[in-house]
Amino acid sequence: MDENKQAQLRRLPGVDRILEYGTNNQQFDNIPKTILIPSIRKTIEALRQIIMASDKALDEAMFALDALVAKVCDHASRAMALRLKRTINATGVVVHTNLGRSLLSPAVLDNLTTIASRYSNLEFDLKAGRRGSRYSAVEDILCELSGARAAMVVNNNAAAVLLCLDTLANGREVIVSRGELVEIGGAFRIPDVMAKSGAILKEVGTTNRTHARDYENAVNEQTGLLFKAHTSNYSIVGFTAAVGLNELVAIGRRHQLPVMEDLGSGTLVDFSQYGLTREPTVQASLDAGVDVVTFSGDKLLGGPQAGIILGGKTHIDRIKANPLTRAVRIDKMTLAALEGTLQLYRDESKAVQQIPTLRMLTMPLAAIASRAADLKSRLEKLADGRLRVDAMDLASKAGGGSLPLLNLPSRCIGVSVDGMSANGVELWMRRHTPPVIGRIENDRFIMDPRTLQEEELEMIEKAFARMLADKASKR
Template identity: 55%
Template sequence: MKPEASVVHGLKAEPKDIPSVDRLLARVPALVEAHGHRFVADEARALLDGLRVRALATELERSELEPATLAAALEARCVQRLTPRIRRVLNLTGTVIHTNLGRSLLADAALAELPALMSAPNNLEYDLASGGRGDRDSLVEGLLCELTGAEAATVVNNNAAAVLLSIAALAGGREVIVSRGELVEIGGAFRMPDVMAAAGARLVEVGTTNRTHPRDYENAIGPQTAMLMKVHTSNYRVQGFTSAVDEATLAEIAHRHGLPLVSDLGSGSLVDLAQWGLPREPLPQEMLKAGCDVVTFSGDKLLGGPQAGLIVGKKAVIERIRKFPMKRALRMSKLPLAALEATLRLYLQPERLTKDLPTLRLLTRPLAEIERQAQRLQPAVQQALQPRYAVSVRAMQGQIGSGSLPVESLPSAGLVIAPLAAKGRGRALEALAKVLRELPVPVIGRIADDMLWLDLRCLERDEDLAAQLASLSRWTIAASNDEAPLE
């Protein structure tokens, strides 16, 4: 039986028509020279195997086996295989510190130091003064103590690790008292009760969800109590008939019973955000002044640095945490440690923070500046999306993000994109969102109220978005000429 004819391209190809790997490689000497024989041969084999499966199913066109077509397909496979999975994107979601989009952006000062430090030996654990073995914590401990007023400090790879290590070192096998209203769950179903169990401590809940009093802690303290813990509910708010015990009161109770008080701030900020008109967050230095023995907080949220868990407090308690065996498994590597040191140094010049620290620069970006940017970009985006979509400038409400100040919003502005067709608006928006994600630099917005919203607070340069519009325009033209357009 003859192969089935193709209406467009002619006869279907058969498995015997598919060339060997060697024949295909002979047609692409430059590709082999660029990437090496083994890599290109593996990709060629995978390409031809896929074509063979389609040929057996009579789904392969002869035109797909043309030498130039096969060579192009192989080159595309090689490029795709070598393209990084982690890519730069444009965050136009309205959430500044976006957990799914890498959280805080590193400052130029941090980025400038990394190439030289990472491409050569460095003094990660070498004391240049004495010529002997050093401690990697010492690279940032002095800065953390200066900025927070702590007696000592240590660092681990994230704040979850900081909490886990602190509990394990100070309360393993014993009891930790926490208010029921502070048993938080953060991203990825990471729950405080589970952390307690993983650290080998027994959780003792006191008070109720909305009200906890000093007597609740007093009555729960017993022979097995190892410490009291205060957890900042940074990712939610309980409002109305509420009561909580402040750190100073809790510290007095803990110390009267010979117990340490540990405070987990979660996001943690080293400066008062209220000075820039932003909602206020508790500061580590305030918790230490109130009497907390240990304070833990993140390095990659409000602080604006790399992923890190910072542990500051009383010297004797920090030493117990530092020497605990689990510390080595949770320690920071040289790359984030170098970035953390460079970020912390920026705080020595607080007047420059809103210029030098990207997180604060974006959070404090003037609304009028964002509105002007939206007005500038609207005509070009409209031209790229016509005649299928209408683009307008709108006021928006963004968020700080990453569990920080969840009920607070940031006035912003941006572009709202709405399908012009009355039917299939949902499908049209999903199609557009997908195309935006597939641009050379993916553009991430959000769909709400039958529109696609592009909040421009985090877009500092017009050209970053403008450079993507040619690709977007080609898709719009192709979709408009489709015989079965979205409608």
């Protein structure tokens, strides 16, 4: 190491020197020591690395205590920033798993805030004056909306499936079509969940074709359950055959076996009446005579993350009594959000308008085009020659493993910036506060108004203005 580098390294102040200087100047007053000390050490180490990598002597200003203290404060500020933050979803994927899935309706937020910040009758029966069940907040309305005899809710649908299988078929065989052995996201697979529950998987049929006789031939004295998984996150097309619910229920009745269906996304609304792909409803499954139905609360239902279990009272009572129930139960905030969401379903037209997931899925193309025109106009008013803005006919997606074959016609905005690649634009917007998350197609940064909220158009306009100003300053 040359003498110049050694001399600069000797000039690096110690942790105590920076701590004393910043403390005396009250610049560290709002930084906890658990954050402050590591921030000082990392600031010193960063400057050390710059010295080692440089062939020239560094500017004297870099060693000034004021400059180092400012860097410490900046590092500490970033370290203390909340990791979970609001993002702007411009991808056009409505139920975006990576961006938090379904948005809660504003109509449920007041009660959610009250329940979260105050005491509540979570497990207290106000009429009887004794301990009650936390399921009572939503059980009646779930039964009312679906036609089920009983209901309960756990923390997600994978937990719902696990709990039901453990209760109804632990140590016994569960017959399921090979074409329905789905992976439900995050590498969690039906066979793995089934194995964890203690149930014994018995596959029947082939990937693309399963017949009633396959179930009939598989039933024996070890059979505990007939299981059907709705393939909501993929589709098999072509030479296919599957056993319908009515037929599967009939087989179950003949052999006195319960039938369970995992709907995955699950919906209380018939989307076909809004011009979308028909998705099996929860009500239809129960009407077919299925004994237990499970589905998610935060996908097509448009509520909080939850696993909803509906069915006959005998089976649901057994599931409630399973010791695993306590391990997967939901908290008061989930219950409050779910109850508020379900209340909206009492008037379907209100639900479609007030539940963001339903509103975005059923949004008319004319409304999307109008919002696209507004966004295009805002960006063009920035009057920057480097910015090119085009309206494009593309497609949105339901997302969240729901309606996999559905392409929702949309009117999108494609942006390109001279001197920046599409990846560069995407990166800059992703690192903006709040982050704007779009997608890249045809070498353009694409924003789909279907998933943008009204107030976010102005936020996007300001983000692009800042990006252009930032690039201009670095020329």
